[in-house]
Amino acid sequence: MNTFFQARPSNSANVHEEIPQPWIEKYRPKSMDSISAQEQTVAVLKKTIESQNLPHMLFYGPPGTGKTSTILALARELYGPKLMKTRVLELNASDERGIQVIRDKVKNFARTAVSNRREAGDYPCPPYKIIILDEADLLTQDAQSALRRVIENYSKVTRFCLICNYVTRFKPLGISNTVSRLKMICEQEVVNCNPQILKELAKLSEGDLRRAIMYLQSASKLHKEEMITSESIREIAGVVSDDLINNLIETAKSDKNKGGNEIQLEEAVVEIMNSGFSAIQILSQARIGEFIGQFDKYLADGTDEHLVITNLIRVIADTS
Known part of the structure; x- marks a missing residue:
């Protein structure tokens, strides 16, 4: 009975086993020089680091182009990894987008005076903090109004960086x-x-x-x-394989030649649906849409209509 209640030594290896870190965080750029494909934006931000006169900023562009990574890298170069924890507040407005978040978290952080910069070492460490609001376009109307007032009142000790997905200032990576x-x-x-x-x-x-x-x-x-x-x-990636698409097309041609028997075609469509692919995915992979869009641009640019129609038919014939 005593042995049942006796404490057993724990396996420290299991206790301290690290959880694998997602690569998008593990390989997030730590410096401005490691930002990919945003040379012009990085060059402008480097000048602000040199002057230490950072304005309020708005980063906008498609997902995955380096908006959040860029401002975090900038903050790291301003404050260093140690002071960055107390000088930078990062919030995602898609999760915390109400007025209460602005009144509590944002306002309390923004109005706090900055600490002594003795721990900064070789980093510039300017006398202001940074608040990063990711997906700021999802803030509620009341939260936006409250945020405007906070920015106006505490701009001397806090800089704001708003990040949103609309309009392509950060271009997609090549x-x-x-x-x-x-x-x-x-x-x-x-x-x-x-x-x-x-x-x-x-x-x-x-x-x-x-x-x-x-x-x-x-x-x-x-x-x-x-x-x-x-x-x-x-x-x-959820891409429909070429074999499935080709099988669908060949089945459709075969049914048409046999006088409209659609049983095999129906079976081919069911096979694709059962594989978990959506109709939207199939339409997005249809190359004919790209060609039509391309030739529509030619017409808008003033290309001869006869040449456009002739080349479009040739392209369709080559791909069918």
Whole structure:
């Protein structure tokens, strides 16, 4: 009975086992020089670091283009990793978007006087704090009104950076920039992946580096030490395979030639639906839409209508 209640030694290895960190956080840029594909924006922000005269800022652009990473890297270069914890407040307005958040968290942090800069070391450490409001376009109307007043009252001791997704000031990353970043991660994490797969991964992410890194991490967990394949990347990204689409088209042609028997076509459609693919995904992959949009631009630019129609028909014939 005594042995049942006796304390047993715990396995310290299990207690202190670290939870794997998402790669999008692990490889988030720590300095302005490591920001990918935003040279012009980085150059302007570097000048503000030199002058230590940081204005209120609005970062806007598509997801995964480096908006949050850029302001965090800037804050790190201003305050250093130690003081940054007390000088920077980061909030996501999609989760905390009510007026109470502005009155409590934001206002209390904004009006607090800055501490002594003796711990700053070699960092500039200007006499103000930074509040980062991610997805600020999701703030409620009351919260926006309250925020405006807070910004006006405490601008001497606090700078605000609002981040939102609309309008493309941060341009989507190019394929070469995305591939170089993914290649670095593969080397650090010892991921078995060839350059062609990385290029396909960059294309599927459509300029969203965060999405590309998440796809890569998922694929590495799936394959472990094996070579990552194109099929697994496309499956993780939710892309309908060319074989399924080609089978659907050939079935449709075959049914048409047989006089309208649609049983096989129906079975082919059911196969795609049962595979978990949506109609929206299939439509987004339809290359004909890209061609029509491209030739529509030619017409808007004043290209001869005869040439546009002729080339459009040729393109459709080549791809069908």
